[in-house]
Amino acid sequence: MSLQRIRRERLRVGMLAGTMAALLVAWMMVAVSAQAAAGCRVAYAISAQWPGGFTANVDVTNLGDPINGWSLAWAFPSGQRVTQGWNATVTSAGSQTTAVNASYNAAIATNATVSFGFNGSWTGSNTAPTSFALNGVTCTGGVGGTSPPTASVSPTASPTVSPSVPPTTPPPSGNPMATVAAMQPGWNLGNTLDAIPDETAWGNPLTTQALLRHVRSQGYNSIRLPITWSNHHGAAPSYTLDPAWLNRVRQIVDWSLAEGFYVMVNLHHDSWQWINTYPTDQANVTNRYRALWTQITAAFRNHSPKLVFESINEPQFAGTSGDDQNYQVLRDLNAEFVRIVRASGGTNATRLLVLPTLYTNADQGRLDALTAEFNQLRDPNLAATVHFYGFWPFSVNIAGFTRYNAEVEQDLVGTFDRVHSTFVSRGIPVIIGEWALLNWDHNRPGVIERGEFLKFLEAVGHHARIRNLTTMVWDAGQFLNRNELRWRDQGVYDMFRTSWTTRSGTASSDQVYVPRTGTITSKSLTLNLNGTSLQGLRHGGTNLVNGTDYTVAGNTLTLTAAAVTRLVGNRAYGVNSTIEARFSQGVPWQISIISHDPPTQAAASGTTASFAIPTQFRGDQLATMEARYADGSNAGPANWTSYKEFWTHFQPDYNANTIILKPEFFAEVNDGAVTLTFHFWSGAQTTYRITRSGTTVTGTT
Structure with missing residues (x-):
């Protein structure tokens, strides 16, 4: 069945x-x-x-x-x-x-x-x-x-097509599973219509039809338009929407539909700006919520069924007694949303509506609470939505989670298994309305090592696909450069796109470090075949020779000393060459051949507001940092771990040859000595001691 x-x-x-x-x-x-x-x-x-x-x-x-x-x-x-x-x-x-x-x-x-x-x-x-x-x-x-x-x-013609021809596209209204499947994959126009107070306030340019056409040409079938309405309407009791804002939203919706997208619109940062006060201000929040959705549904009453409404982004509530009350107030608002949309008639009578879990979190209790809502509403054209930003320590690089390891993958698999068994297996479609890694950002390079990020992308695509989950990547400008209409990292996009249909092979690392001086030896990596088979290695336009340049034993790939010598060239610091491991399917895995020496550091002085450690990286890259007091206890913020959060607590500056310790780090460091251990991707470590006295900080190797 x-x-x-x-x-x-x-x-x-x-x-x-x-x-x-x-x-x-x-x-x-x-x-x-x-x-x-x-x-x-x-x-x-x-x-x-x-x-x-x-x-x-x-x-x-x-x-x-x-x-x-x-x-x-x-x-x-x-x-x-x-x-x-x-x-x-x-x-x-x-x-x-x-x-x-x-x-x-x-x-x-x-x-x-x-x-x-x-x-x-x-x-x-x-x-x-x-x-x-x-x-x-x-x-x-x-x-x-x-x-x-x-x-x-309405006039109805007799069918002229053979019964063997599949249904038309888009799927008929009232078939949410087919509609949500047709929305895969999706893309978020993040930090734009949701920006406060207006479209360009958070650094993105005005949205153009050329941008939407480009995103569509890259293979995306749906676009989520996060929209914050609270800055664009009048006072109570009517909360009349600003006509100019509504027209701008309508323009972008219409452009998107014209490009062939499914389009999802919502109430976005309204969730924490005013909706969250519902438990203690029920009448005012309800009236405002009704007024906004009544106007939105009226504006789009006769729009294409490819337009989708999402009730609230990441719902959260203040002043409740706990989750039971949280679930109840979310149930109230979602039910009101469904009632308003359906009662508005037109295409809204059958439009796909998307309901979130509390916080759009995928813990089982949140999923069960939303299931109860579906059972009460008994509306046949609903979908569920959750968000997924990965295993938190890995997503921000804290607690030593620098690699996409088994624990990180189990978090992904467990999340997707729960939403599949709770909803999809029962005929309720699921949209992962936002996903990425929290701290992957072109403005914060190095927080997540590129190869480890690619493994994450590959796994998300695979595990979502085999569970029939539709994914909508969150892009606030960190992936697509909207001014130039190009991907900031083509390899990242290539992994996105390939993962929609197939698996790709990866390896234990995308880096091979070679000492700048001394004897060069062979180097080995472990292959993650992911159901593929290795077809060979290539450097530029030249295929490397199996048995001469490399060998494969099971899942172990070994570059011979002769090949490494040739690839490292003059052994200048940094990346000297890049080779590709090519598999039977998916995108090639790039491996950088890097020359390095152990990093060195020097004494420094400064303040808790401005302190930097002079560091000669010498071809290496920083992976993470530990901080401990003299007695061995963990120092600094997040003192449940010795490993601090990359970029939030410390930050490398490769151009200035320094490692910056942030004021946020010192905000939770006691006076006295702290030993810092810096871990680098080559495997090298350096130890550095800082001493704090009030706002004064000194450092020595």
């Missing part, structure tokens, strides 16, 4: 009992209001059709007295069947079909309209129904039921 079928059956079982109760309520309502003026108009439209299936939208306008509780009945002329409905409970008995209101759209004022929709199946032909009855009264387009039927029906 397919995942979609499982999900439909799960929803249908819950709906049947509710249908009988709702029908009884509707019958009683008709009986006691028989003397009320009655009349209605129905617009039935087929919005999508494919071999054997279709999507229909139904607008019901009440022309009589107000009603509270409704049931719409009709008969399909060609034996069609409803397979899945939304905004109403839709059931069939023979050729007769009945739609009963949902809890949030039971009331229909005079001249008001409610909308619902459904997916259906057909064989032979798909002739639209022409007669509808609302609460037992035939809808004629007038009051009293004397006029001829006026149901508005």
Whole structure:
């Protein structure tokens, strides 16, 4: 049984009992209001059709007295069947079909309209129904039921394609698994529309259609537009959106749709600016939340179904008693979001809606709480979203986690396994709405070693793909240079792209360090084949010779001393050459041949606000730093570990030949002596002693 079928059956079982109760309520309502003026108009439209299936939208306008509780009945002329409905409970008995209101759209004022929709199946032909009855009264387009039927029906042609042809693209509305699958892979326009106070405030240029076209050309199928609205609307109670801002958002949405993207918009930093006060300011937050989503849904009511709404980015709440209350208030807001969007009609009636876990975290408790929301909402066109920024010590380089090791991978696998088993295996699609490593940034080089980052990228692509998770990389400008429309590191993008479809081989390192003086020996690396096979090594346009330049024994690749001698050239400090390990599939693995000597350091003096250690790196690169007091206890911030956080607590400056100790480091260092141990990627270590006295700092080797 397919995942979609499982999900439909799960929803249908819950709906049947509710249908009988709702029908009884509707019958009683008709009986006691028989003397009320009655009349209605129905617009039935087929919005999508494919071999054997279709999507229909139904607008019901009440022309009589107000009603509270409704049931719409009709008969399909060609034996069609409803397979899945939304905004109403839709059931069939023979050729007769009945739609009963949902809890949030039971009331229909005079001249008001409610909308619902459904997916259906057909064989032979798909002739639209022409007669509808609302609460037992035939809808004629007038009051009293004397006029001829006026149901508005969109023209429907008989299918002209073979039943063997797959469904059209995009997938029909109401099929969230197919929609989310079609969104893979995705890209975030980060630090732009979400920037405070405006689009360019956080360093990115104005968004252009050329940028969006370029991103689309790079293979991305969806784009997430994080949007902060709080700086772009008026005061209570209307919270009227700034027309210029709304038009700018609409322009970027329209450009994105024109380029063929699926587009996801949300309330972004609003989450911590004001939504987080919901527990202690429920009325004001609810009114503001309603006002914003009401205006947003109205603005995009008739936009393409490829536009997707996400309720809140990284929801978080202040002043709660704990997670149980956090889950409840998030449930309240998500339910309000779904109600507002669905009630707005148009394409919004069937639009894919995305709901986050608390903090968009993937701990099991967060996932279970969102599962309970899905069970309560019983809306067939929802998706779940979480964020993933990797194992935290590795993502910021603290506690000695400089490498993509088994513990880092297990964190990834465990996260993706949980979201798959909780949601995807039950027919609920999942979007990893943001992912990357926290501190990978072109402005902070060296925090994460490049080869270790590439291994992470390769693994994310693989483990997400085999679990049917859609990923949307967070790019705030650290990957794509938006001014030049080029990737800051082509190899990083190549790994992104390749991981969408296949695995790549890697190795234990992308660096081979060779001493600048002395005898040159052979050098070995361990291959991570990832299901591939090594095809050979290449330097420039020349293939290296197996047996002469290198050997392979199992997963061990060894460069011969003769090959290393040739590749290291004149042994000048730094990278002297780069070779590629080529595998049977995926991107080649680049290996830098680096000449080095052990780094040296010198005495220094300064203050806690400005202190730098003179360092001759001599071809080497800094990996991490430890700090301990004289008694061996851990010194400085994060004193649960001796290894400090790269760039936040210390930073190499290769151009100035220094290692900077940050004020954030000294903020938690006691007066007295501290021993620093610097670890370099060659395996070399240096030991340095600093002594703090108030704001004065001295250092010696």
